[in-house]
Amino acid sequence: MKSNNSFRLVAALTGVAMSLSLFAQNPIIRNQFSADPSALVVGDRVFLFPSHDIPAPEDFARKDWFCMADYHVFSSTDLTNWTDHGVILHQKDVPWGNPTAYSMWAPDCAEHNGKYYFYFPDAPAPGSGGFGFRCGVAIADRPEGPYVPQEKFIDGVFGIDPCIFKDDDGQGYLVWPSGGIKICKLKDNWTELDAKLVTVAPTVNPNIPDSIRRRIPPMQQVEGAITVDEVPTKGLVEGPYMFKANGKYYVTFPWARENTEVLAYCMADKIEGPYKFMGVFFEEHPNGCWTNHHSIINFKGQWYLFYHRNDYSPKFDKNRSVCVDSLFFEADGSIRPVKPTLRGVGVTEGTGRIQMDRYSKIGGGASIAYNDTVDYFQGWKTVLPPGGWVSYSNVEIKNDDYNVWVSTPGFWGRSQIVDISETSLSLKTNKQANGYYELVLTNDGNMPTQVDWISLNKHQPLIPASNGGISSGSYRNVFVEAGYDAAAVEAKLQEVFNDVFTGKNRCYFEVGKDKAYISDIKNNDVRTEGMSYGMMIAVQFDRKDIFDRLWNWTKEYMLMKEGPMAGYFRWSCKTDGTANAEGPASDGELYFITSLVFASNRWGNMGEINYLEEAQRILDAIQPRESEFMGQKRTVSLIDQKSGLIAFTPGMPFTDPSYHIPAFYEIWARYAEDGRASYWRECAAKSREYLHKSINSVTGLNPDTNNFDGTMLRGGMPGLAPAFRYDSWRVPMNIALDYSWSCSDRQWQQQYGETFQNFLYSQGIDSFVDQYNVDGTIPEKLIRAGNYPEKLRHSMGLIATSAAASLLCSHAKSYEFIDQLWNTPHKPDADGYFDAYYDGLLRLFAFMHLSGHYRVIERTPQMATYFAPADPTVAVTPDNEGFVHRWTIHDPILKPNRSNTVFVDSYLNETFPAPMVKNKKDKAWHVYDSQLYNVKLYRFATCTGQQRYGVIFWVTTTIECDTDIENVRFSIGSNSASKWWLNGEEAALLSGDRRMVRDDMVSDPLTLHKGTNVVTGAIINGPGMSDFCFRLVDGNGQPLTNVKIK
């Protein structure tokens, strides 16, 4: 079975927008399962090292058991907003581990000599000398990784759940369950136990047959370790945690006291003990979740207990989620019992999503329920009967100028966001002693109501889309959401378009009657980048004239017609078309293909340019070819064959993060018809996976160039280590595009957007600069733009793309990025620096994105498919089956009808008492030959840009006869009802609920007179796709083909 069938939880498909910025409350990790939380304080951050429960994939046999393939690490500065730093260790990467055991159970991590030591249990690979569970260690320079696992597991440690304890003197101890609980010194390398290991016969389950027992290697037992033997002997004890508070040593542990686990602890004055059993400080989970793993830290003066519960998997308690609550000590050092809450800890920003279902208090019959009983990750809602209320504490309100917005779950999971005044709810804000607020939401009405979340915000809260435009066909107008007037947005967009294409500082220049180029003015050349951007903009704005001119120039001067890279485009030319280079830059091809596919969708391929054929030709050219490359024979392709990622230039062994626009590949898969649909979809998935690795999870920054595995490129230009500079500015906009179109990577991309904007915001919204190292520091050496001096600037390009990232964000900071883009004029800097080209194009793209005008261009039916213009003076004959193709059609006349159901005879007769007579001077009549046996009236309306629904179509045609023809019948089908006349006399009535069915109704026998006969019809279209077919049959039902039609 292929891996792409592996069963994964279906998230993110239903309409409820999941709040991805993680706002306090329990559980704290809300986009995946997380369990066995080990927290570690590093400076002003808490790092969280949980294990990662997953639903069993197909290759894991025990569907009802714990299943964990990797570890993520998360961090937070406020215990409220948690950043997912991604996977730090996968079972495939453990040298001694079984790569398919799914046994990456509870880990722990601590700092030692500036490095981070991550201890984890895993099942040893067959032949590695291990059995059962062993304990490994992986080491990193930073708490978020990357971690490098050691070659071998730690000798002497058997079983699960290692805990690392670092005493005040820096001595490290490994703590693990082993009958009782063992505490053993580590050597200074922290990879070996500092104890004598004695080899003993394995003590394993006596039920294991001898044949297998013989194959179990001898065990090494630790001599000289501390054993905490005051733990209960009845009921499994596992998952120990050790910490020190007020000079006392605490060993805490889950204990299956009766049925499921509680948390209990022992205390000692010295690490050697004696340890005294102190009892239980955390009771069994009321919902029956069996396990109860935990850790305890002191952060900024407050103690916290991290634990887990199966909140997102109510029917299966082995898919758990991490929670946190405050913990307190009594004066004698004993732990005050902790009561788990939903509210959790931390402060919630009022401008964010306040999930009232994570209440502090509840009353009046209010209750909580899942938003979606299929996808529990959609969270909860509060159900408030009349008089019901919930309260939520510790909300920060920075600005009193706000409206209260309420998100209420709607039909089919689509939430609705309304001002609280439109609901029966009221909100009270009570100031707490600590300066924060308690919110109390009450249902004052007499009907029950439901609330997903509330937000205290001046503008409507920004909610990232839950469906991509590829599937939904809809796009947000974020400017309007942020309070701008819709007409002003349209005007501004046109103004920004004009700046690029027609203004005095334009970079678009027409040449001759059919060509044009876009110039990088500061470099005085023409680049595939700018040409392809221009084509994308042209097709977005429905400017076929601009598109065709740019393409003609590109094809004439940039397309390499021969040589080793034939079929690619030279990335730079002089403005007269002379080549500056003989090689491509991959992003040009990327945009050429996509914009050509869109042109094909929008304008069809029956004109001078067959756009689809051109796109397919490039798609073929970028496939692997044998080529001389830098003096060597090798395979060259746009997409690196091994990694599936777009290369910096074809054949180069590295990539540019700003060349990754996964949604473009999905467009190719859908529309390019090159037979590589699943390959392009795989490329999209790989690109997204790569971006996760390429982008710094703390700053949201990425380097301009990158290895295919996402690591930093070494070498390069001296003193010019890859950093976040000009190319990179495009990354936030590209990810916004991928989100807006595809929405396939919602959780990560939402987190990315807010991380990125948070970083720039921390640098000053008005003053962030345009070059950074990926860790957020300023590069030693800057790159200058064109011939302008080396200087850090608050560049328009980055203002634009960072604002575009608002499509990904829910936080209120985005309003400021949007305002900044809107308000910042594109004009020269004090030193005269001005970039009409790159800054100008990125600015236009950002305005297109935020106004909802950067879209997937869908296939648009073309008039030519359905109709050919006809000359009414030249007669035609019916086709072989007697169908009449020549019709004069009147522009649709508005006549609203909600439904096509059952148009009764009397309605038709009242509506159409007599045929409409064609007036030759009336410009509303158009003569066509239908390309099909049926006449697609709906297409006539849509392709001529007219009203399509709720209309009446009048059609007429003339039949020329040499003699009288008797016993002729009309044979008609129509969608929907219709009425027909011959020479002013009623001939047929198709009433009722009509479908377009050939020979649906045949008229009484009619006589066609010698000379000209006029047939007239009126066809109703309600909400349907109106069409009709009309043929003439003789008395025997045979088609009549020997007449002339005009």
Next chain:
Amino acid sequence: MKNISKYLLTGLFVCAAGSVFAQSGNPYIHDPSTLAECDGKWYTFGTGGGGLATADGWHWYSGPVRPGGGAAPDVMKIGDRYLVAYSATGGGLGGGHNGRVLTMWNATLDPESPLFRYSEPVEVAFSDGDEDCDAIDAGLVMEPDGRLWLSYGTYFGNIRVVELDPATGQRKDGNKAIDIAIDCEASDIIYHDGYYYLLGTHGTCCDGVNSTYNIVCGRSKMVVGPYIDNVGRDMFQGGGKMVINGERRAVGAGHFGRTIIDEGVEIMSFHWEADFERSGRSVLAVRPLLWKNGWPVAGEQFKEGTYQIQSERHGYALEIAVDYIRGQQQRAGWFGMDGNAPVSPLPNQTLEEVAGSWPSGNIRVRLGDYMSRPHQRWAITAVPEAGGYLSNPYFKIAIDGTDRILTATEKLGVETSTEFTGADSQLWRIEQLIDGTFRIIPKSNPTLCLYAIADSSPILAPYDFSSDNSKWSLRKE
């Protein structure tokens, strides 16, 4: 259901013309998928996310779970798992027509099973907002050689078919959609005896008692068409032969699904847009599916009444083994009969005339020449409290007017007992076969059916569609 209990009380069920003998429980659904069996239960998915399930086939309740919402899913068991195809969008009159059909797998349809988990859906077909297609209303079909196809579309444009990979549920690379019909919705393709049949729904949905939905079909030698109707008209030109339309107490038949229960036993499932007995709600309906001259025909739902139960083997009818009592008649000689002399109707032999001579205990059942005598007339009444199967509730079969109850014996025979106890041996499953005849199965042993092993000898034996011994004609008087 009030009607039925009243008739049961009086013991005199007279079927009101056209009354809907509907599935019990809460069979409310719109756009039901083909029925699928999983661990002995039947499931169907509808528009919106939920669906219906039944443990016995007759009592339906809301229960199945499907993410993604949207419209009109279909489900097919492939190997040991289930492929669900659905559209993430809702189409809609006058609305946008950005549609997409997605497929996903599940190892089980039972939401309570630990194995219940949907794979991530993958898009297999789509329609842009204004092209001649509306990619919703998925229908799955597998060719006898294992090729898998999906049909989809609505009245907005064309019905299309694309090929899927049965191993992955994904669209075959490079596969182009083929137009096969216009002005249909809710397409479904089935295979029967060398032909593919395209079932489509004509008319208008979603308008309660005014919904004109009706199911039509055409057939083709190939999945990709052309689908031609009984008068030679292509469904791409609007053709189609009616399979089912409105009835007296229910209208708006739509969203056909075919389920093969056994060899020669098929049912069609669909919804009525409006069930007049249930406030005009949209309900699940099941009918026997018959094949006549190569065309699918909706069978009648089997109804209560007094029947001759005639064996297809020789033509003898089921009767209890009692003495034949001669009927009374004044007879005149053939010769010299006065043709103008008055005539009068003769009464039938009555139960009272003969029942006294019958043994008081259990009576053997045999087959005999039908004379419409009391010992040959069987009253068949529903026993809804005993549950049912896909097309009906279980039935009690008794000599009309008596408590002589047809009962399966432990010795693989049948007899009449003298009291209705509600035991499984007294409950019968009566199913119409694709040729219009019936099979009759005791609830106590569903692997056996009433079987004419000799012209006069009914026993219980395994069902065999190829043998007339298994088949019965039920003739109502």
